[in-house]
Amino acid sequence: MSFALLLDPPGAEARTFAEKDLRETEENVKKGIETLRKYIEEDKTIYFCTDDDFLMIFLRPCKFYPHSAFELMKRVADFKVKHAALLHNLMPDDEKDAFTEHKIVNIFKHRDHKNRRVMLVNCGKNWDPSKVSSDQIFRMFYLIHELAMCEPETQIFGSVVIMDFDGLSMKQITGMSPSFSMKLLSFIQDAMPLRLKEIHFVKQPFLFKMVWQMFKPFVREKLKNRMFFHGSKMSSFHTHIPASHLPKNYDGELPEIDYSSTDWYPVMMSHEEKIKGIK
Template identity: 35%
Template sequence: MTINVEVDNDGVPFIRLGKHELRLDVEDISGEYEERARRELMETPERVQEGLQRFRELILAEKGLSLPIDDDKFLCKFLRPFKFNADLAFKVMKKFYKFKVKYPRYGGFNVTPEGVRHVFDNEVFVMMPTRSRTGGRIMIVNAGSKWNPKVVSLEDMFRSVMVAIEIAMMEPKTQVGGVNVILNLEGLSISHVYQFSPSMAKLIADWVQECAPVRLRGLHVVNQPYIFNMGYRIFKPFLGEYIKKRLSFHGTNYKSLTEQIGEDSLPEKFGGTADIPDYPGSQFSNMLFYYQQNFKDYHNFGFVDELREKIERSDSKDSMKIDKS
């Protein structure tokens, strides 16, 4: 089946998938989502303005933090998931950017669609064109038979998740509706489990729970074999109540999965009724490449000087090691 990336009259790239279209929803919210934001996030014009004003004050007072403080849309992508509580949003936003400084190999300047293209090309990470019944974005991580660690390293998989979170932050609909992650473990083997050390498990868990400024609506584990228990024991000590409340183990019981996400939101292979054909991962990469410059622009934000200095120091140390060898 040939699937190509098309561009609509507004210049937005998309992929036709049966009756559905896969695209990034970057337009402002209206209608159902506007009402949902008011009801679930207490989003009123007065609260938005109060949140923006307080958020700007906190940003300006933080030494070394560079953000486009006059861009309401940019600031709202951090505020909206936290119901315009500026102090809480700022706390998580600061952790989001400090993580990039602390772990530049994961959150540095290579976190772009092009930088992790091979992850999408190999369909280790897939995005659905549909949304959940609560308006959330549906993302699938195929961490079993689709994942060849020799081709896609665990580090690159983590970077691809960070790219996906940036996508979620770009979409006002997802800021409101949140994200549902389906962890498909069909074909999981001992070689996959051995990729995870306790320190890496803690790093991933801490980032999801403390640094990701999105509404995680659900983390759904499906098709897990017995060997999964070994991997879960590595992660379990680092999971707080935030994750535990959102974590569901479905196995092959797709009925419980569709009850939570929506039958008409999922394809048949996950127990749903949506007519969504499989599509080449390379086409998803091609669609995201239209946003490559956006991701490069994002690297101008945060504790940029601190991050650049740390990367330069790291490169200098690597050069010294090479010279001595």
């Protein structure tokens, strides 16, 4: 299976799921788009594209409540302004080296058993903070989320993140600044128009407690309920994502991961116009 951005309209299963889980009926879609577009046109402080497809990116995670979608848009706009030094006109080419020369962030070729996109973050021994800073990792996350936003079925089914801390040492811990922790949490909890359904922490050593202490006070209940800590117990991990949908790296039944961001970076480059379109 090769890497590809899945831009086709939602299939039958996704449409059924969206109607049940997201209130995505013909009536709610029509009303949601019309109302959200009106909010944007009447507001003089934010500037977003008002195409139907773009508005759906914000309506889906808000279950087609247009006011909630508009509030999300405003938070996204505020976040971009606050972190303009990192995010202004950010394009894949700006982090080419981080993507192609380092095996820190990866995307599974396959979706999980609930049709969700899966992102893997190797934040232990694979990460050398002297070569890739925490700010660069954030920029990589941001670019990936911009592409994921463009996939209708990812908008519907959501995404999962696996945080692999195998080989974590003080080198990585000192690379995770408090400002990075706050920025990442603010992004996830306030300014990310994607349905992040689960975050799995695996292979974390005792040192991980130091990392978690930086994050824990700022994690709200909703996100906390979506975080799962497994350590080396892959059987615990399998209660959330079955072995049938995990690679051998996590005691799964799929082949061991033999690809990295180097392999799918060209897909990002081929969709530069889409990224420009959602800036």
